[in-house]
Amino acid sequence: MRYTKHRSMAFGLLLLGATALGGVLATRALAADPDPALNATAAVQQNFTPVGDFTNLVKKVTPAVVSIDVHLKLDQTSDNVGGDGDGPQQGQMPQGLPNIPGFPPGFPFGMQGGPQQQQAVEAKGSGFIINSSGIVVTNNHVVKDAKTISVTLSNGSTYPAKVLGTDARTDLAVLKIEAGRPLPYVDIGSSANVVPGEWVVALGNPFGLGGTVTAGIVSALGRDIGDGPYDKFIQIDAPINEGNSGGPLFDQHGEVIGVNTAILSPTGGSVGIGFAIPSDMVKRVVDQLQTGGKVVRGYLGVAAQQISPQMAQAMGLPAANPATDGALVAAISPGSPAFRAGLQPGDVITKVNGVTVTNPSDLADDIANVDPGHDTSIEYLRGGKTNTLSVAVTTMPANPDAAFKQANNTPSEAKPGQAGLGLTIAPLTPDTRGQLNLPQSAQGAVIVKVKPNSLADQAGLQAGDLLVGVGPKDISSPDQAVAAIEAAKKSNIPAVALRIIRQGQALFVGVDLGKKKSDQG
Numbered sequence: 001m002r003y004t005k006h007r008s009m010a011f012g013l014l015l016l017g018a019t020a021l022g023g024v025l026a027t028r029a030l031a032a033d034p035d036p037a038l039n040a041t042a043a044v045q046q047n048f049t050p051v052g053d054f055t056n057l058v059k060k061v062t063p064a065v066v067s068i069d070v071h072l073k074l075d076q077t078s079d080n081v082g083g084d085g086d087g088p089q090q091g092q093m094p095q096g097l098p099n100i101p102g103f104p105p106g107f108p109f110g111m112q113g114g115p116q117q118q119q120a121v122e123a124k125g126s127g128f129i130i131n132s133s134g135i136v137v138t139n140n141h142v143v144k145d146a147k148t149i150s151v152t153l154s155n156g157s158t159y160p161a162k163v164l165g166t167d168a169r170t171d172l173a174v175l176k177i178e179a180g181r182p183l184p185y186v187d188i189g190s191s192a193n194v195v196p197g198e199w200v201v202a203l204g205n206p207f208g209l210g211g212t213v214t215a216g217i218v219s220a221l222g223r224d225i226g227d228g229p230y231d232k233f234i235q236i237d238a239p240i241n242e243g244n245s246g247g248p249l250f251d252q253h254g255e256v257i258g259v260n261t262a263i264l265s266p267t268g269g270s271v272g273i274g275f276a277i278p279s280d281m282v283k284r285v286v287d288q289l290q291t292g293g294k295v296v297r298g299y300l301g302v303a304a305q306q307i308s309p310q311m312a313q314a315m316g317l318p319a320a321n322p323a324t325d326g327a328l329v330a331a332i333s334p335g336s337p338a339f340r341a342g343l344q345p346g347d348v349i350t351k352v353n354g355v356t357v358t359n360p361s362d363l364a365d366d367i368a369n370v371d372p373g374h375d376t377s378i379e380y381l382r383g384g385k386t387n388t389l390s391v392a393v394t395t396m397p398a399n400p401d402a403a404f405k406q407a408n409n410t411p412s413e414a415k416p417g418q419a420g421l422g423l424t425i426a427p428l429t430p431d432t433r434g435q436l437n438l439p440q441s442a443q444g445a446v447i448v449k450v451k452p453n454s455l456a457d458q459a460g461l462q463a464g465d466l467l468v469g470v471g472p473k474d475i476s477s478p479d480q481a482v483a484a485i486e487a488a489k490k491s492n493i494p495a496v497a498l499r500i501i502r503q504g505q506a507l508f509v510g511v512d513l514g515k516k517k518s519d520q521g
Helices: 040-046 055-064 279-292 309-314 337-341 360-368 430-435 455-459 478-490
Strands: 012-015 065-074 119-131 135-138 148-152 158-167 172-177 199-204 212-223 233-236 248-250 256-265 274-278 302-305 327-332 348-352 375-382 385-392 417-420 423-427 445-450 466-470 495-502 505-512
Touching: 055 065, 055 199, 055 248, 065 135, 119 199, 119 256, 135 279, 148 172, 158 279, 172 279, 199 256, 233 256, 256 279, 274 279, 302 360, 302 505, 309 495, 309 505, 327 337, 327 360, 327 505, 337 385, 348 360, 423 478, 445 478, 455 505, 466 478, 478 495
Parallel strands: none
Antiparallel strands: 012 256, 065 119, 065 148, 119 135, 135 172, 148 158, 158 172, 199 212, 199 248, 212 233, 233 274, 248 256, 256 274, 302 327, 327 348, 348 375, 375 385, 417 423, 423 445, 445 466, 466 495, 495 505
């Protein structure tokens, strides 16, 4: 079922499939296909058509684009269909479904009936064949929780599909169908040279209308829509809608440069803001899912954030363009490769194996693509100096976020008090641990009040944040926090970096101290 991801933006971000919602660089998946005569991409390239006429391209690639039907069974014990916590419950219509003229309510989902009835639920999505043996690529959220899956070709032939592997972190899945004959397929191209402004064509199964073609341009690259750690979406204005999920995005040469996945919309329909997973990421993931059924990623053990101008001031970092100057380490997982190598919160990672890191997304992608067990060169800034160390990257655990916990269990006995900057802080007690859902090992000072319009308020600090550090210094009590903040205020720095835990996530917040240049000496 389609569901809305709740995000801090004005419109709803919608996954396009009917269901709710790495690795080593792969070689070209189709290079050794035994029947090149079936390669639709090659046929397009042999008869290239100028921009403005996509008839030849569409004719050649359409046989390789498929519709996917997913069947689920809802009963009294079933969880929400989406599986991610905000999908519809048993017997409920998904929220925000558009009303489609000429179709019954809920089309194409077939969800009529009362909440107490057992009912078959049908969901629809899109996909494409990548070799003549019947390997199909689609979105993970299209096939997640499926009981049965069928794939329909453009000629109407339908085949049952087997899931070879899925990857929730990139929202990709690989299926296999047995047609008893070689099938037409398309090449997965490279997204490395995609540029804003170039024409693209999307094919898919919107609202169950198979074989639908839309065209537009690439609007932007590297979009982070908050859907996961590897967000680097291609933004397009080609209209895509419910059911387009998993469908291919083609360049003018008939190569797949993306997999259509989500839209940003106030209405539930296309408003010209769509997102596709870039093909270079698709190739890496698909290769591993085909061969091993899962994706193995490298693991460093850091939580990182983007550098704000205030944070650059507070930590003495280059301030010309801080948003692209690296990834700020906000927390280190105890016992992780980063912990053993000596990385610390407050370090700024700028390169991985000589490749520049401009933001946390770059860091996550670069580390994920390291083969576990290999040493990796990490360049970072600490105290204004550039350092390099070698880290033995390991395999990413199933739940890496669970490892980020404070290691010290020292109780805090300090009384509530003013910490300056407009903050009122208190010791961390058993009651507040429970209220804030913090582990027993957590330590720090709880922010209980933020004065309106104060420096802390302007920086975005909130009541309920757990203050765990001031700059690189860890703190375990309100007294330590007050002393560290006062020391920072008496220094020449224009801003102070406060390290906090908010809803289980570690991050730095830069607080402007309001100093004028004359105040700084």
